[in-house]
Amino acid sequence: MEPQTKRWKGSVCDADSWVAYPVLSDKQSQDVELIEAFAAPIVDKKETSRLLRELSGLYPLNGLQHIKRVRAVREKGSPHPLEVLVCLVSDAPDLKAVSIDSLLPSGGVRRGGLGEPFVVKVPARPALTRPQFELASKHWPTSFHEDKQVTVALRGELFSPLQKARMHTYMTAALTAARAATELGMEAVGAAVVDPATERIVAVGHDCRGDHPLHHAVMVCIDLVAQSQGGGCYSFDRYPACRFTPPTPDTSQSAAGVAASSQPYICTGYDLYVTREPCVMCAMALVHSRIGRVFYGTSSADGAVGTKYKIHSQKDLNHRFEVYKGVLGKQCEALNGPGSHIKREIDN
Numbered sequence: 242m243e244p245q246t247k248r249w250k251g252s253v254c255d256a257d258s259w260v261a262y263p264v265l266s267d268k269q270s271q272d273v274e275l276i277e278a279f280a281a282p283i284v285d286k287k288e289t290s291r292l293l294r295e296l297s298g299l300y301p302l303n304g305l306q307h308i309k310r311v312r313a314v315r316e317k318g319s320p321h322p323l324e325v326l327v328c329l330v331s332d333a334p335d336l337k338a339v340s341i342d343s344l345l346p347s348g349g350v351r352r353g354g355l356g357e358p359f360v361v362k363v364p365a366r367p368a369l370t371r372p373q374f375e376l377a378s379k380h381w382p383t384s385f386h387e388d389k390q391v392t393v394a395l396r397g398e399l400f401s402p403l404q405k406a407r408m409h410t411y412m413t414a415a416l417t418a419a420r421a422a423t424e425l426g427m428e429a430v431g432a433a434v435v436d437p438a439t440e441r442i443v444a445v446g447h448d449c450r451g452d453h454p455l456h457h458a459v460m461v462c463i464d465l466v467a468q469s470q471g472g473g474c475y476s477f478d479r480y481p482a483c484r485f486t487p488p489t490p491d492t493s494q495s496a497a498g499v500a501a502s503s504q505p506y507i508c509t510g511y512d513l514y515v516t517r518e519p520c521v522m523c524a525m526a527l528v529h530s531r532i533g534r535v536f537y538g539t540s541s542a543d544g545a546v547g548t549k550y551k552i553h554s555q556k557d558l559n560h561r562f563e564v565y566k567g568v569l570g571k572q573c574e575a576l577n578g579p580g581s582h583i584k585r586e587i588d589n
């Protein structure tokens with residue numbers, strides 16, 4: 242079999258025609274949740290550190306360590322330069338007649354330097370992404386421990402032109418397999434598994450549901466990877482577009498220094514390129530086979546790594562992986578006709 246890995250170097254790749262965006266977890270992609278709190282003006286700036294100390298003692302704002310207790314007042318002409326969070330509305334002792342006296346009844350905080358309270362909304366959770374941080378900061382200042390990779394990925398700039406050229410080649414292999422499936426009267430879905438350390442395409446597969454209802458393209462591809470390692474359960478000999486590359490001494494000695502004798506557990510460290518977002522069964526098979534990253538072209542109505550579920554980011558599963566969508570998105574979507582992925586009942 243011709244090594245697929247070298248072909249990308251000579252292929253024409255319009256890396257600007259698509260962008261791969263990350264499929265983040267619900268926590269990373271959800272809107273900013275806000276809770277109400279009482280803030281008060283600090284009318285005497287010199288009292289700030291004492292007020293902070295005393296307010297933190299009386300109302301520690303447990304679980305809200307991401308919130309900055311004091312904010313500067315940006316409006317020009319404001320009579321006070323700073324505002325401080327006194328307490329959450331839910332922690333206020335009496336909501337019938339709220340005043341600075343009613344909020345500080347215990348004597349633990351000397352009220353000198355504080356004005357009358359007013360209600361503000363503050364972010365209930367730490368921001369996990371820059372968009373969340375920017376949204377949260379519009380309400381109240383919050384700290385942010387930025388994951389730079391996520392920020393760059395959300396801008397669609399994680400992959401270099403060279404990396405995109407490789408990704409283009411791998412998804413093209415999946416697209417070619419999908420077209421072969423169509424010619425056989427099966428679902429137009431193709432997949433390729435790649436070892437990114439060696440740039441080697443390990444296996445290419447397509448939908449084979451004409452043989453078996455569970456032979457979705459991803460399942461076929463995982464079985465072919467297992468076959469390349471001396472395992473596997475099925476035979477896809479009848480389908481020339483479904484194939485695997487046996488490891489050679491050259492290719493099994495990856496840049497990471499993996500010895501020829503120590504093969505990974507099925508898909509450990511490998512990338513999957515698939516034309517359509519995997520279904521629940523395939524996503525769970527990818528968890529089980531320890532896939533490294535998944536790239537898909539187009540979303541699926543029942544998709545399990547972005548659309549309906551985000552199985553790749555489930556904390557209670559014993560393996561998680563990164564997912565990116567949009568690689569050759571238009572070409573992948575065109576496999577089933579424009580917009581058909583929305584209507585499609587059957588997933589890949």
Ligand SMILES: [Zn+2]
Pocket residue numbers: 457458459519520521522523524588589
């Ligand atoms: Zn599937």
